Amino acid sequence: MLPTQVQLESKPCPICVKLDDQIILTRRDHLHNLPGEFTVVRCWNYSLMRTNPLPTPETIEFYYPDDDGPYKQSKISSKSLSEDSKLLWKRLVKNFLEFEFNQNKLPDLAPSRMLEVGCASGKFLHQMANRGWEVEGIKFSETASEVAHSLGYKVHTGSLETAPEPEQKYDLVVAWMVLEHLHDPILVLKKLHNWVAPDGWLVLSVPNGASWDFSLFKNAWYSLHFPHHLYHYTPQTLGTILELSGCKMTCVLHQRFLYDLIASMGYSLEDRGYKN
Ligand SMILES: [Zn+2]
Numbered sequence: 436m437l438p439t440q441v442q443l444e445s446k447p448c449p450i451c452v453k454l455d456d457q458i459i460l461t462r463r464d465h466l467h468n469l470p471g472e473f474t475v476v477r478c479w480n481y482s483l484m485r486t487n488p489l490p491t492p493e494t495i496e497f498y499y500p501d502d503d504g505p506y507k508q509s510k511i512s513s514k515s516l517s518e519d520s521k522l523l524w525k526r527l528v529k530n531f532l533e534f535e536f537n538q539n540k541l542p543d544l545a546p547s548r549m550l551e552v553g554c555a556s557g558k559f560l561h562q563m564a565n566r567g568w569e570v571e572g573i574k575f576s577e578t579a580s581e582v583a584h585s586l587g588y589k590v591h592t593g594s595l596e597t598a599p600e601p602e603q604k605y606d607l608v609v610a611w612m613v614l615e616h617l618h619d620p621i622l623v624l625k626k627l628h629n630w631v632a633p634d635g636w637l638v639l640s641v642p643n644g645a646s647w648d649f650s651l652f653k654n655a656w657y658s659l660h661f662p663h664h665l666y667h668y669t670p671q672t673l674g675t676i677l678e679l680s681g682c683k684m685t686c687v688l689h690q691r692f693l694y695d696l697i698a699s700m701g702y703s704l705e706d707r708g709y710k711n
Contacts (some may be wrong), residue, residue, distance in 0.1 A: 568607075608636070643658075655706055658692075
């Protein structure tokens with residue numbers, strides 16, 4: 436049953452603007468065990484997978500009970516998992532795996548001007564500032580840590596739509612695990628494309644809907660993040676979306692998130708009736 440405060444809308448594929456889809460899977464919210472079931476569909480024409488119908492932008496906050504907003508970076512998994520991973524050893528393993536393997540990759544660039552979209556606590560801004568970058572951020576929730584502000588970084592709080600146009604374009608714009616949360620990814624990518632200097636870089640990370648993990652775990656795949664993730668990109672569909680936004684995809688790198696694998700195995704076992 437869908438809670439009364441949530442409204443769903445059916446949106447066509449943003450590439451072909453059609454509702455011409457194949458149903459891939461259905462699943463409930465697994466992050467917070469909130470009511471409601473969601474379906475992933477795949478467009479027959481362009482293969483883009485999306486959650487449809489999906490909660491409207493005005494009501495999707497219901498599925499973010501921590502009030503941390505629909506745009507977050509790696510904090511998404513940290514927060515959600517720390518809640519359902521109540522045992523200390525689980526937290527220790529998770530922290531170790533994140534530390535060991537979850538390094539965001541960047542082109543080899545000389546420090547210049549950078550914007551991070553979805554900068555949350557400001558951890559990445561701080562890392563880049565320490566490497567000589569002039570950093571700015573956009574965070575989407577007041578509840579995210581105020582560390583970035585307290586360290587003196589320029590951070591806009593609010594949606595991308597309300598973010599002021601930069602006085603000067605950025606040489607690097609990064610968005611770690613943000614794009615899959617956006618209701619209108621093409622609109623946002625067009626805006627970001629416009630904010631990047633002509634020789635600059637837009638660097639994104641998204642879960643890989645073409646990964647073997649997804650093929651193996653299907654609706655128990657941890658990175659579905661239902662219903663937070665509205666689009667489930669593959670390198671091919673991401674390339675198409677970027678192209679439509681005026682960007683050119685030049686490089687695809689794969690990251691291995693070992694904790695996601697463990698979490699998927701956990702979901703899979705839970706679905707089979709095992710409880711921890
Ligand atoms: Zn389509």
